[in-house]
Amino acid sequence: MNITEDELRARLQIWRAVGIGPATLNRLLNHFGSAVAALDGSDAELAKAGLKPDTLQNLRSVPIEATLADLEWLHRAQHRHILVPEDPRYPKLLRDLKAAPPILFVAGQPELLNEPQLAMVGSRTPTTYGKENAQAFAQYLAKHGITVTSGLALGIDAVSHQGALEAGGTTIAVIATGLDIIYPAKNRSLAERIVEHGAIVSEFPIGVKPQAQNFPRRNRIISGLSLGSLVVEAALQSGSLVTAQHALEQGREVFAIPGSIHSPLAHGCHRLIRQGAKLVETAADILEELTPQLHAYLGSTAMPTALALSTTQASKPIKPTKPLSFLKSLTTQENTEERSEAKLDPEEQQILATIGLEPIPIDQIVLQTGLTPDVVSSMLLMLELQGYIAACGGGRYQRL
Structure with missing residues (x-):
């Protein structure tokens, strides 16, 4: 992970303090050079680094023993990881963001975090039309080498994860609790499948329970990991629109599927389209739109003749382990063959x-x-x- 265990413990301890977010932790690291030095710093020095009195008191009240839960979770089973920005497996797209989480807990395959992803979000109580669209889009994208990223919520999130898995693809779930808690519990079996064929990610320490304020915060990671976000169905007050807003602020693409003018769950999508989101009728529309970004993502301006791409050295852009088969059909005259x-x-x-x-x-x-x-x-x-x-x-x- 490119830092010592003592440094990891110190960061985990600071991260558990109420009132300390990504900006504050990064400011402490910049000021002191390390989390260990920050914890050893005097109150006056911490105040000079920007900590307010109540935040300083919260930091001092976090015992080092509090990190045992995180480390025990890490070592209790295989395929568990704690990533920091210095780790080459830390997602590059996320690292570049101003509010990048300084710590990521990952269960499953951390390498997937650096593969091309599309976020799919929507209503927790979708229509049949919405569920069918989410499943079909996720299957199509997964078959073409795109990892589907969502939030493990009921409704569109769950259907999107399932669609990707059913297509034999990969999927990433970003959750708003500690990784020892699956919320909602109804999605526990789905979560187990995701760990086997993808990854579950959280910035929240072990033991953190569902809290309303953490879900919008979680959404910035969903959009930040992805090249774009697709809103399948959303009411005007939907949390999915928060994800779309994060995507816009992060310079990502936003896509929306239109629906009936009489359906409340289409109103959010229609508002996004009026505001400039790209209206999509087919999953192929998304792939066509993302093709220029994928060229840059693959680290080449020229189309590779062989699309069986594999992971390269850490110093180079990480390339997907699955073939992006749609790229050839979008850039050659072989569309009819591709659609055989x-x-x-x-x-x-x-x-x-x-x-x-x-x-x-x-x-x-x-x-x-x-x-x-x-x-x-x-x-x-x-x-x-x-x-x-x-x-x-x-x-x-x-x-x-």
Whole structure:
């Protein structure tokens, strides 16, 4: 981790003091040179470094034993990590932010934090339309090498994580509690899967319980890790709009899926679009928009001929371990090959075979394929997002 254990203990101790955030801890490190020296400093020197009397009192009241919970969590099981900015595994996109967390607790694969990510956020009580969109977009992005990042909340967050996992991709959950607490508890099994196939991240020490003020703070990390944020469904007072605002302030892209003018859960997305967020109808729209950033992210202005990219030396930009297969289709004349029907799942091929240039109702597709209505609806949405078919209204679809 590129710092001594004593320095880590000292930073963990300071980080637990009420009233000390990223800016204050960084100011102490700059003033004293280390957290160990800051804790050994006199009250007068700490005040000179900018600590107010109540914050100074809070710092002095944190015993060194308080850090035992963090260190015991770290050493109790495999695949647990505590990252500081000096660690090469610390996410570069996050390190560059003014409010970058000085400590990150990670369960799972910390290497994923430096891979291309898209944040997906939305309502905790989404419509069926919203859930289907979140699942389809997450699956498509994951299949094309993008890690899906969200907040492990109920609703759109959970569906986005699940969609990425179902596609065999990776996903990152940023939570607003200590990593020993899964909130909501309903998502515990999902969290276990994320640790196996991704990572769970928090800036909060072990033992920190859910607190309302910590969730907006968590959202800046979700957006900060990602190249862009996609808002799937959001009411006007949704926390998802906080994530979008953080993304704008961080210079990230903001995407929004439009919905019905009569749906309250579309109003937040529509406001974002009016304010300049990019309206997206397909997941491919997002990938096209992010392509220039991904070129820079991969550390090359020229398109690589081979897209099986692997992690390089720490001194170079960290490259994704999964192929970004969509880049070739966006920058060559091989779009038709990339969209070959042979690349579709068997069920998708079966459904596509029943759809011609004349609109066909969904119940007829169900009848001809023998698949369940739920499966057909999900597959139709995926095919529409990938540009194979178009919805014609009245529950009918036609081939493009």
